[in-house]
Amino acid sequence: MKAFAALLDRLVYTPSRNAKLRLLADYFRRTPDPDRGWALAALTGSLDFPNAKAGAIRELAREQTDEVLFALSYDYVGDLAETTALLWQTQGDAEAPGLADVVETLRQAGRTEVRGLVSGWLDGLDATGRWALLKLITGGLRIGVSARLARVALGQAFDTAVEEIEEIWHAVDPPYGALFAWLAGDGDKPDVAGRPTFRPFMLAHPLEERTDLDPADWLVEWKWDGIRVQLAARGGERRLYSRTGDDISAAFPDVLAAMDFDGVLDGELLVRDTADPASADPAAFNALQQRLNRKTVSKKMLAGHPAYVVAYDILFDGAADLRGLPLEQRRRRLEAFVAGHGHPDIELSALLDAPDWESVAALQAEARRLGREGLMLKRRDSRYEPGRKTGLWFKWKRDPLTADAVLMYAQRGHGKRSSFYSDYTFGVWRGGELVPVGKAYFGFTDAELAQLDKWVRNHTVNRFGPVREVEKRLVFEVAFDSIHASSRHKSGLAMRFPRIGRIRWDKPAEEADRIEALEAML
Missing domain, CATH: 3.30.470.30 (DNA ligase/mRNA capping enzyme)
Known part of the structure; x- marks a missing residue:
């Protein structure tokens, strides 16, 4: 578990795609079976622990921590796994679990057993290990590694084209013993003849x-x-x-x-x-x-x-x-x-x-x-x-559509941006009221992100857990691919692929677009 935790920790703070590939490839080469197979399954979203839920993790943390302290800490950190990992008070001198032990035990555990198992494992790990364990259990790694990037790294680790791996991927199962044996030259390539396997596009x-x-x-x-x-x-x-x-x-x-x-x-x-x-x-x-x-x-x-x-x-x-x-x-x-x-x-x-x-x-x-x-x-x-x-x-x-919208709410991001308010909900005017029409993350430079994060903190008017409501003063130019009617949104509209083009520091919020302008784009 320690090696897997160290890998996740380094991946979170490694923005470069090539550097992530090197970290992953090195892990796959050095780590023995079945740990590397279970790690690959976690990275590609192939693990499921139906009896382990985020709610159980939250209850465990609250049992050990003052509820107000937990709420304030969660609001500041913005991530359940990280908050719990930092606040957890270890009991006794438990031994750190292995990755394979955790996965194989959780797959068999009943709902009533999960809390005791997780509590014991948390006691045997440091803060980084606890964070990795909880991320593994809840399935929300959010470390900037897609399933395909993990497969690309696997190919690089063993000098094999990712297309070859993708063509047999759905014919092998975690912890991928036959796959690693073939890649390492210790076994035959898994046979997919006559199987409806995936062919790279x-x-x-x-x-x-x-x-x-x-x-x-x-x-x-x-x-x-x-x-x-x-x-x-x-x-x-x-x-x-x-x-x-x-x-x-x-x-x-x-x-x-x-x-x-x-x-x-x-x-x-x-x-x-x-x-x-x-x-x-x-x-x-x-x-x-x-x-x-x-x-x-x-x-x-x-x-x-x-x-x-x-x-x-x-x-x-x-x-x-x-x-x-x-x-x-x-x-x-x-x-x-x-x-x-x-x-x-x-x-x-x-x-x-x-x-x-x-x-x-x-x-x-x-x-x-x-x-x-x-x-x-x-x-x-x-x-x-x-x-x-x-x-x-x-x-x-086709050319994208654009609209000027007002920032309404901000939420902390994930991974290396978890300490910044980088996820934004924005709206347009309906009469004298702002109604939300989309949500997007901020994708500009670190300096611009820091500037906007400071603005959010200085103009907060209300808080809802990890979300801050802000003064309705800042305008974004938002680009989006299309817009559709939606009964799930208060505005009645939903943007597809919204992204923030730029911040309109110069534009008064009253001059942002009105709902009628977006309805005309339907």
Whole structure:
């Protein structure tokens, strides 16, 4: 546990991606099995302790600490695990637990056993170890390491392409003994033949406005406003994978039901507009969001938000690997595949008529009005290769929307910014009242963050746990991809991908945008 805690502690205070990769790779090389396997599972979100809840941790901490002191400390620190780790008063001289012991014991523990186990482990650890233990248990690491970054580091540790690891990832289970044996040269590569495994996506480079491409060399499609998915069906097994390789099959049984084929498709996951059944266009992205990150889906949800896929590409037709073929040939195979399959929930992505660059630009300009995210341009002769390959695929997204909004609430961030107020809720005017329309974190320099953090502290008017309400005086210029109606928000609106463009120190709050301006963007 001590080595894992030291790793997490260093990762939190290491902003550089390359430095994080080096730390992770070194840990995977040096740490023995099964500890490194359980650490990898924790970093990739593959651990679940159903009987260990954050509420139990909070109760443990309050039993040892004055309730007012705990509340004040939590308000200052802003993180339950860190607050508990710092306040914990050790009892006796317990021995520090090992990572494998913690994981394997918790997986078997009943709900009534968890509190006693955790209390004993906390007594055997220092503050850093206690923090790491509690982060492990609650599942909220928040250390700036994504599941894919962990797999990239694993590949670097053993000089193996991450694409090879990703293709077998869903065929191995924690603590990944067979995976590490293969990577270390002590075992065979796990066999995925005949399994619906994930194949890394081919990605596109952003395209700013340019006219040096010959449209005759490119296929042009809409970039749909959904999420990129891979449909994999082999030997009677069916899987739906996200762009990052996560298995999201459980959330979309209706899509799995449509996958009565043998092959692998690349496409866009969308939801039909049940409010307008006659429309051929999908519902807005927020309708799709209702289906994401669910372990089970109710009949009501399936009926109200039916999912379907627009197919872009075909990677496998049966057992035949088509990724080495030029796009034009794959496209013909895809057309035949979709037509032969004939299921209404798997549609073919239409090719757009764009004989010259002016036509391409005109289509891009129409994207927002038509509810599209932009355009995709793909070289006709491109093979399907994982990752972003220079000059083969481009995405030309619609221009972002912007609004001037007033800062209403601030909350402490996580990781290295946990001592700063860096998460902000902002709103616009409805009559004489501000109503919240979005939340975003601050992504500028440390100096600017410190300046804004000081402003928040000096202009606080109320507190709600880790959240501060501030004077309604500071204006942000907020950029966002789109805006949708939402019954979950007081304003009736929800922004998609809001980000703070700049702070308008010069602009009076009364001159910020009104709700009517945002409603006009719907």
